[in-house]
Amino acid sequence: MKPISEKSAPPEVKAVFDDIKATRNIKSVNNFWKYLANEPRMLRHTWDSLKSIMGPGELDPKTKELVYLAVSITNNCEYCMASHGAAARAKGATDAQINELYAVVGLANMTNRLANAYQVPVDPQFRQKD
Amino acid sequence: MKPISEKSAPPEVKAVFDDIKATRNIKSVNNFWKYLANEPRMLRHTWDSLKSIMGPGELDPKTKELVYLAVSITNNCEYCMASHGAAARAKGATDAQINELYAVVGLANMTNRLANAYQVPVDPQFRQKD
Amino acid sequence: MKPISEKSAPPEVKAVFDDIKATRNIKSVNNFWKYLANEPRMLRHTWDSLKSIMGPGELDPKTKELVYLAVSITNNCEYCMASHGAAARAKGATDAQINELYAVVGLANMTNRLANAYQVPVDPQFRQKD
Amino acid sequence: MKPISEKSAPPEVKAVFDDIKATRNIKSVNNFWKYLANEPRMLRHTWDSLKSIMGPGELDPKTKELVYLAVSITNNCEYCMASHGAAARAKGATDAQINELYAVVGLANMTNRLANAYQVPVDPQFRQKD
Amino acid sequence: MKPISEKSAPPEVKAVFDDIKATRNIKSVNNFWKYLANEPRMLRHTWDSLKSIMGPGELDPKTKELVYLAVSITNNCEYCMASHGAAARAKGATDAQINELYAVVGLANMTNRLANAYQVPVDPQFRQKD
Amino acid sequence: MKPISEKSAPPEVKAVFDDIKATRNIKSVNNFWKYLANEPRMLRHTWDSLKSIMGPGELDPKTKELVYLAVSITNNCEYCMASHGAAARAKGATDAQINELYAVVGLANMTNRLANAYQVPVDPQFRQKD
Numbered sequence A, B, C, D, E, F: 001m002k003p004i005s006e007k008s009a010p011p012e013v014k015a016v017f018d019d020i021k022a023t024r025n026i027k028s029v030n031n032f033w034k035y036l037a038n039e040p041r042m043l044r045h046t047w048d049s050l051k052s053i054m055g056p057g058e059l060d061p062k063t064k065e066l067v068y069l070a071v072s073i074t075n076n077c078e079y080c081m082a083s084h085g086a087a088a089r090a091k092g093a094t095d096a097q098i099n100e101l102y103a104v105v106g107l108a109n110m111t112n113r114l115a116n117a118y119q120v121p122v123d124p125q126f127r128q129k130d
Helices: A011-024 A031-036 A040-053 A061-074 A078-090 A095-118 B011-024 B031-036 B040-053 B061-074 B078-090 B095-118 C011-024 C031-036 C040-054 C061-074 C078-090 C095-118 D011-024 D031-036 D040-053 D061-074 D078-090 D095-118 E011-024 E031-036 E040-053 E061-074 E078-090 E095-118 F011-024 F031-036 F040-053 F061-074 F078-090 F095-117
Strands: none
Touching: A011 A031, A011 A040, A031 A040, A031 A078, A031 B095, A040 B095, A040 C095, A040 D040, A061 A078, A061 A095, A061 B061, A061 B095, A061 E095, A078 A095, A078 B095, A095 B031, A095 B040, A095 B061, A095 B078, A095 E061, A095 E095, A095 F040, B011 B031, B011 B040, B031 B040, B031 B078, B040 E095, B040 F040, B061 B078, B061 B095, B061 C095, B078 B095, B095 C061, B095 C095, B095 D040, C011 C031, C011 C040, C031 C040, C031 C078, C031 D095, C040 C061, C040 D095, C040 E040, C040 F095, C061 C078, C061 C095, C061 D061, C061 D095, C078 C095, C078 D095, C095 D031, C095 D040, C095 D061, C095 D078, D011 D031, D011 D040, D031 D040, D031 D078, D061 D078, D061 D095, D061 F095, D078 D095, D095 E040, D095 F061, D095 F095, E011 E031, E011 E040, E031 E040, E031 E078, E031 F095, E040 F095, E061 E078, E061 E095, E061 F061, E061 F095, E078 E095, E078 F095, E095 F031, E095 F040, E095 F061, E095 F078, F011 F031, F011 F040, F031 F040, F031 F078, F061 F078, F061 F095, F078 F095
16 A cells, blocks of 8 residues: 555545644654555544544553554564554653563563463462452 | 472572562562562562662652553563553552553554554654764 | 475376366466475475365355455465465456455454453353253 | 453443344344453444444355355464354354365465475566566 | 364365374364364365474474473464473473463563564674574 | 774773673674674673573574574574574574574464464463473
């Protein structure tokens, strides 16, 4: 599939592109959105979800970007690591923090498999009470 | 494999168990450590790494637990979701924050595949400068 | 490992190559088979399985290629996305259908993690009856 | 997290529950939605996306459920396998078709790793032309 | 899907069941084969492949079972961990070896993500020479 | 992140680099370690763990490298496949053995999903006795 340029975008795509630019105060949308525009319904749903969940909420924006980055590393999504790494930095993450995040992600992937391998039963205190 | 109880633990295992209890100010170690004790070298390495990286550092402890939880959800590790969900709450995460985290993890797993599917090229501005 | 060219292929590899070309009515085999030919037994088993299961059966060929593509996206296998994307198109999938498929795959990866995160119990009506 | 019952649902959750029941012509919503209701924004976004993409579009509804099922098997999401297996059957998938789908999913996961292991370069004919 | 019992198996399934029992010198087939028998073609292909590749070859049988177990842990397949853990022991793996294997699998899953996160370029000496 | 060269490495990093070179009898460290050096604590922990577990133990070094390679293929980590493929060869793995390993990894990824799809219950004989 090819990216849909801002110029050639049909109205329902242009509306999303304009909202992305206005919300993020940027002059052009990233490649991700230009490719996703090949399926205008999904472009709309994905942007609506991200705008809502990654916007003001319960966790601060930097934490949410770090979580996004951690998932993207685990799934080995190169584009997502690049874009959410940049976003995390833009929201205040330092190099030292990103390095520590990598360490946490590495350890989590290790202990996930150790817990699987030993089929460790969940401790009663970790179960939520009614 | 069976868990190694604190009573029957050999000295090198007991030393790690004691350090875990002292560091975390708890009275008994979780199942994870009792199973991992079947391989005393790996028990030692895993604890040393976690103690160091999950302890004081660049990111606050709650953020690190949230990142750990996000990876564990992505990998579908039931034990790890339970233990790190509990740890995140113990370090101050609220229900509303955990719910928002779930949403972020869901979205990240979705956009990871959309970026893969479209083979989106990385935007130049996401590349770090020399 | 290097690919095994059709010219230098030993007889048991050549026999599989010839069957692939005859079955698919193509003039040369794809890179996948040339690399897999480094393990002639596995070349034979993989081709026999694919020829049988991807050939006439219960689901139409296009549907099976779309399923193959969906798995390959989830696993982020670039070669497999390229080859099964091409195969799906050759069997009639349109650009609009491929775009919708990407959306479904994205959503499935999202709700898979949401179901994991909440540890949602299976509804009784989804259990098959004896 | 606990499920949000239809009775105790706040208005913005009840509105989604009502739309799910009306759209699908069912009397009560599945567990998935009751758990997701803990994060009402994500409940709304997930339902809006699924209603749109899994509804009338480019691929027939049965094919989309089969794709959903294939991804859920690859990710080992037990709840999703149960719910989308049931949905595929409700939309006309036979036992013989589901069995064949399992075979395709198994083969795709196998050849995904073989292509990875051999680092097979993409054949030029699989590249889309400009 | 329900398992196909040895008694009710159709001839093409019974033939595979008999070959499994004769090859492995066991009195009844495992659950895996009884479920897979719902798709007789895939039963045949899977058994043929496993019989060939897991039988005499280049690597000794114990090593192959350990590799199988390592993949199953990484993918969190409970059935596969149980069956291939038992097979590895039957072929001579000791508890101490299995424990060390778990450690290796954990470390590999950790360093896989660290290499991803840092996008480490492959060292020239790791590239195979022509 | 940029790699930390051996020349510019701070003392705690240089100490690890020197130990890697002495232990492996090599003249310079691989890229992996140079990148990981951005987080000196994690560099230390990762090296300590690998030195210990991948060194003399219960399984022979070649088997451990093959297990490492199998996990890396399953996770599609290109760097790790290259480095542990080279390490396996350096420890005696032949081309024919590596090819067979690829076949085993492919089959394991296939049967992992078939076992998931059919939700195969674990046979009693695979459960370890108390």
